[in-house]
């Protein structure tokens with residue numbers, strides 16, 4: 001018999017471990033698949049609260065002050081951060097503008113506010129109402145906060161525009177760069193287990209010790225990592241709880257096929273038209289890369305090639321392979337396949353860089369006859385393909401890799 005509250009399930013392979021005290025700043029990793037189980041972060045809640053409040057201040061500065069300015073001859077043109085999404089909307093590509101607006105501005109704000117909503121009351125000894133739902137929201141939005149990808153798009157835009165004009169970085173750009181760092185630090189300092197323990201303590205919840213036997217089926221919540229032995233929704237955060245993601249294989253395949261269908265028009269139709277002094281032809285993803293390389297911007301060309309062509313193809317291939325291997329009950333190197341999945345999940349969102357670039361250039365370069373950038377419909381298809389592959393990666397349940405292989409010694413109590 002073991003106490004359920006002292007156990008932890010690996011979120012990638014579902015192996016069960018008993019929590020033990022580890023040294024400050026040390027991490028405990030899964031013996032089976034190498035995924036991180038938990039960390040010991042000293043003073044986690046206070047540190048992350050301070051960082052999230054700083055992030056909120058930086059977000060406000062980033063959105064109120066000028067982002068980038070362009071000087072050509074006597075003309076000076078300045079933009080706010082939301083210009084990228086707005087330019088797409090004005091050019092009749094509202095859906096793509098909305099994606100840019102949500103992932104670079106709105107989702108980060110909701111995440112930051114939600115975290116402050118959870119952390120501040122706990123600090124004052126109050127349990128925040130609906131904490132479970134708010135935490136669910138944070139976990140759902142986290143993969144769609146793409147400030148870092150947006151920043152890469154901005155850097156590429158700045159280099160690309162050097163040939164055209166003097167680019168003047170604004171206060172907003174500095175704030176956004178700092179926000180990126182502070183937000184990453186806030187996330188790394190936050191330990192959800194500590195938060196939940198504190199909330200339960202504040203609520204003086206009857207944390208009756210649930211004892212389990214080794215043959216009990218343990219259900220693991222994907223969102224908050226809570227464990228329980230029965231029920232259909234998580235006792236802690238309220239999310240639907242399943243032994244494994246239902247229909248994972250079929251839905252991942254369906255999303256992958258849709259992504260392939262979107263990638264075809266994404267590569268055939270132009271993603272943008274860059275006109276200098278009234279001259280310039282529409283560019284597809286590939287011709288845009290060739291243009292960059294021929295223009296001597298090797299580094300940029302390679303980054304865009306990697307993000308827009310190599311990453312999407314690699315992602316489609318690796319997810320297809322993972323699905324195939326799971327369906328065939330493959331026994332081959334589950335640890336390597338788990339690593340492949342982890343890499344696939346992380347690199348996926350970087351493909352959005354081209355979409356941000358198109359939005360940024362359209363927003364920044366509106367100097368009348370001198371220079372103009374208009375987005376093309378290919379960018380919308382490409383954005384849809386990237387979103388579909390990201391959804392596919394989230395829908396795939398990596399625990400299937402282990403369920404079906406013979407390396408299945410799930411309980412290591």
Ligand SMILES: [Zn+2]
Pocket residue numbers: 010011012013014015030031032033034035
């Ligand atoms: Zn594991």
Ligand SMILES: [Zn+2]
Pocket residue numbers: 221222223224225226234235236237238239
């Ligand atoms: Zn939960």
